Amino acid sequence: MTTQIEQDIQGIPPLLYQVLERTLELRPILRPQIHGPLALLGCGSSYCIARSAAVLYETATGYPAQALLASDYRSRMGWRQIGISRTGQTSELIEAFRRIKRTEKTYTLLLSGEQGSPAEELADETFPLEFAPEKGVIQTRFIVASLLALRLLFARDEDLPYLQTLPAQVERSLQEFDPQAFAQYAHSVFLGRDWRAGLASVAALNLQETARVVPEGHHTLDYRHGPIACADEQTVIWCFDTPSDSVSAAVMQDVRKTGATVYYPEQDPLVTLTEVFRFSLHRALQRGLDPEKPRHLSRAIILPQEVLE
Structure with missing residues (x-):
């Protein structure tokens, strides 16, 4: 019997074609907003992708960039921010966006797989990948979708033809x-x-x-x-x-x-x-495990407010 995760993985190639189309459409709009020092915020898998994206941005632009766990965000006056979240409901990211909006008032972009989320309400702009999230708890599709989207967004024009071969x-x-x-x-x-x-x-x-x-x-x-x-x-x-x-x-x-x-x-x-x-x-x-039911995990980590203070 085919698991939902297996279906999600097998569906990655057509998903990546959608990411190509969406990113090439938004690239002329978003790139003028993303310049100078850049902080990339995330938790879990999204933080790992932020680490990769920070290096890609520095390589492409020469400006400093840093991946930050959303829970450990500290003010970086004058830096622009990109938050990465499959659901846009992660408590630590929402709290970081609130702090940015309250104290720094610098540009924030949310890369997310769900529209109308609490994080989206706090962001200046949204990079929507609503077709990317998997149905299960464990991330596969959104990881590769957000990684390709950021590679395309930061890439030099001459690198775009190669990146467009990745779905195949x-x-x-x-x-x-x-x-x-x-x-x-x-x-x-x-x-x-x-x-x-x-x-x-x-x-x-x-x-x-x-x-x-x-x-x-x-x-x-x-x-x-x-x-x-x-x-x-x-x-x-x-x-x-x-x-x-x-x-x-x-x-x-x-x-x-x-x-x-x-x-x-x-x-x-x-x-x-x-x-x-x-x-x-x-x-x-x-190992005889049910990959659809990972222990102690949920699609979005939502914490009580007192934990974040």
Whole structure:
């Protein structure tokens, strides 16, 4: 029987075509508003995507950018803000937007999968991806949709043709990738450097939520500063960098010496991320879990006001 999560994952390629159309439509409107220092706010998976997007923005514009947990937001006078939230109902993000509106009055953009949310009421503008959210608790579709949207929004014009090939790349991968090849490993580690470090974190979080195992997500170079001590023959390393990245390739040489297996394909990181979703689902079913009912989780984290004060 096909699970709802599997249907969500298989539906990612047509979703990405919708993201392309929506972002290319909004890009001329939003880009003039997004300049200078930029803070990207999120929680959980959205914070991981914010980490990647901050590096992409700095690379494209030369302006400073920082990903911030919405719960730890501190005033950055003169900075513009982008909040990322599947539902727009997350308490920490709403509270951060309230503080911004009350004290800074700087531009705020909300990237969200649900319209008419409390966060939208506080934002200056909304980047709607109402077709992106999955029906279940665990995020898959919204992760890749928001990542592609931000890559397109920040990209230089000459990079747009390549980004428009990503839906077809993902579609091909979903037809060919076999998650069973990684089922034998007890220990999973996700690595990435530069803007891909955020993807390593979101991949680890997805596997943890879905399959109730404790994976690791690290910056590729930082993995050599301690965590590699746990690598052995029971470890599979997923690297979001590519073999043409000579810096990461040098680290992978050290990783292989531990006996760990390395998955290090020459493909776009977005493609690898969708493969992680399939692996997480496979791992959950392998362990006899119901991926539709992750423990202790809900679609939106809504906290009492006194917790936020």
